[in-house]
Amino acid sequence: MPRTTIQSLKQCGTTAVLILLCTTLSCKKETSTDAAKFAGTWTGLSTCTSDSATVSVIITAGSGNNITFTNNIATATYPALKDVTVKAVASGDQLTFPTQSFNDNSGHSITISGSGSLSGGTLTLYQEYTGYLSTACSFSGRK
Structure with missing residues (x-):
């Protein structure tokens, strides 16, 4: 050549x-985390032990699979739960609220634990509260 x-x-x-x-x-x-699926504002029905209300829940994806959850599962009976921030951890389409304590809007100590899932665009949550407040709440909502 x-x-x-x-x-x-x-x-x-x-x-x-x-x-x-x-x-x-x-x-x-x-990169996508499991937490990213849950991020956003979810609106739906919150039902606590004695009443229910339409509420919004704000979820922010943090690092890894950690979630910051602005808990607006307040109803007429439990207004002190409005805008309370708790932590959750996502895994696949499931999330867990590890047992943790916080002060409600009236300054009372409350402990929360619970779980949730995402299916077909619907977020379902179940939370148990103990301490100053003793109740269970469920939530079902969509973005």
Whole structure:
């Protein structure tokens, strides 16, 4: 082969390798956590031991599968639960409220535990409260 043909092939090969390398390096792996599925504002029916109400629940995805949950599962009987922030952990389409204590809007200490799931675009939650307040609440809502 003539020398210019070999040089042209080398240049084409080098160019192809550089293009491939740049393309590979510019690709980023999309990261998605289980928590991201739950993030958003959910509106639905909250039912506690003695009454129910239409409420909104705000979920913010944190690092890893951690969730910050602004609990608006307040009803007429339990208004002190409005805008209380608790933590949850997502795993797949399930979430868990590990047992944790917080002060309600009146300054009373309450302990919460519970669980939830996401199915077909519907978020379902179950929470148990003990301490100053002793009740159980469920929630079913959509974004």
